[in-house]
Amino acid sequence: MYQLIRKFVFTESHCLEEDNTKSFAEFFEKLDVNKDGKVDVSELKTGLAAMGFSMGKGEAQKIVSSGDSDKNEGLDFEEFSKYLKEHEKKLKLTFKSLDKNQDGKIKHFLFNPANNLQEIIRYWKHSTVLDIGDSLTIPDEFTEEEKTTGVWWRQLVSGGAAGVVSRTGTAPLDRMKVFMQVHSSKSNKISLVGGFKQMIKEGGVASLWRGNGVNVIKIAPETAIKFMAYEQYKKLLTKDGGKIQSHERFMAGSLAGATAQTAIYPMEVMKTRLTLRKTGQYSGMFDCAKKILKKEGVKAFYKGYVPNILGIIPYAGIDLAVYETLKNAWLSKYAKDTANPGVLVLLGCGTISSTCGQLASYPLALVRTRMQAQASMAGSEQVSMSKLVKKIMQKEGFFGLYRGILPNFMKVIPAVSISYVVYEYMRSGLGISK
Numbered sequence: 001m002y003q004l005i006r007k008f009v010f011t012e013s014h015c016l017e018e019d020n021t022k023s024f025a026e027f028f029e030k031l032d033v034n035k036d037g038k039v040d041v042s043e044l045k046t047g048l049a050a051m052g053f054s055m056g057k058g059e060a061q062k063i064v065s066s067g068d069s070d071k072n073e074g075l076d077f078e079e080f081s082k083y084l085k086e087h088e089k090k091l092k093l094t095f096k097s098l099d100k101n102q103d104g105k106i107k108h109f110l111f112n113p114a115n116n117l118q119e120i121i122r123y124w125k126h127s128t129v130l131d132i133g134d135s136l137t138i139p140d141e142f143t144e145e146e147k148t149t150g151v152w153w154r155q156l157v158s159g160g161a162a163g164v165v166s167r168t169g170t171a172p173l174d175r176m177k178v179f180m181q182v183h184s185s186k187s188n189k190i191s192l193v194g195g196f197k198q199m200i201k202e203g204g205v206a207s208l209w210r211g212n213g214v215n216v217i218k219i220a221p222e223t224a225i226k227f228m229a230y231e232q233y234k235k236l237l238t239k240d241g242g243k244i245q246s247h248e249r250f251m252a253g254s255l256a257g258a259t260a261q262t263a264i265y266p267m268e269v270m271k272t273r274l275t276l277r278k279t280g281q282y283s284g285m286f287d288c289a290k291k292i293l294k295k296e297g298v299k300a301f302y303k304g305y306v307p308n309i310l311g312i313i314p315y316a317g318i319d320l321a322v323y324e325t326l327k328n329a330w331l332s333k334y335a336k337d338t339a340n341p342g343v344l345v346l347l348g349c350g351t352i353s354s355t356c357g358q359l360a361s362y363p364l365a366l367v368r369t370r371m372q373a374q375a376s377m378a379g380s381e382q383v384s385m386s387k388l389v390k391k392i393m394q395k396e397g398f399f400g401l402y403r404g405i406l407p408n409f410m411k412v413i414p415a416v417s418i419s420y421v422v423y424e425y426m427r428s429g430l431g432i433s434k
Helices: 003-009 018-031 041-050 059-067 077-094 118-123 144-149 151-169 171-183 192-203 205-209 212-217 219-237 246-276 285-296 298-302 305-334 343-376 385-396 398-402 405-410 412-429
Strands: none
Touching: 018 041, 018 077, 041 059, 059 077, 144 151, 151 171, 151 212, 151 219, 151 412, 171 192, 171 205, 171 212, 171 246, 171 343, 171 405, 192 205, 212 219, 212 246, 212 285, 219 246, 246 285, 246 298, 246 305, 246 343, 285 298, 285 343, 305 343, 343 385, 343 398, 343 405, 343 412, 385 398, 405 412
């Protein structure tokens, strides 16, 4: 069935090498029936059909659209060659192990425009699937099929629900982290067990979930704003709607994260205040907002904003770099029949990359939390970010910037496990097939 394609595009043992320019030219000439120097949708479909290559509905249009850089509804020879070379490059990266009999022929995928390649995007969702309580990751990519069929919003809803359950399940450890970040020091050492005893004694077992309400409520607006902003920043940063590069994805994701954080940051401040509150201090989220506004003014809702925004860069950058490295390593070694890594590999890669991101950005997160909490602490001095860092370094040393890191790391594995299980359950409930 594919013999004619093989004749014009493949050598006997390799796909699309640079010396295949002559083969490209012959192949192009065969398809360009009216000899106008370009291959349009009709010619591509008819030509490939004549060679015995059956195409699905709309696939010829997808090929032309993806390669048509000058938007003239056809592929000239340069665009045609570029499409073949780029598509083959993707195949080598993602389906290196697919050629089981080592005959160098993976031709079936050459003119299957991204449908099979989108397995990688589909299976390697990271920030949507795994929620560890931080919202600084680069948003996931969605395939064109997912966008047009509405699967994207179902996946975001599934991810949101997973985040709600995951954050609720690990809320005691999150509260302990915040408690240690703000109150623990060399002179006031707080152990994990001692901290929990102190909190239970002051407010009972239910007090371990203080601040969780606003922490889960902010998931929806933050996810929606980040997703919409990411799509817009991608359009601004990519050239002529081409494939987004890693550095462009990092920039778009960081800007989207900063946009979302700017919009919902008052909720971050309230989350910290509610987490640290004593019994009877606030009756709820609205009471907290009202008292902060009355006592400290509007600017109080943006305390710690600068270290929070600065924290996006090391967290998102390292998380993305580590995750992509682990993903590509797995794909090049183990992707034989599918790009699906399985549960353990996905959770492992996500946990490692998120942990690395947290390690890099944790000092900024601690400074942010202390600045958010300053006004609510009796006798606490209101200082700037640089002065606070200096103060911590002088009194507690470098490791003073990592107070509370233990409960933070303790919640990572249960958080990713819970969020994955809930995500899969929600996907199934919303009718998303595997």
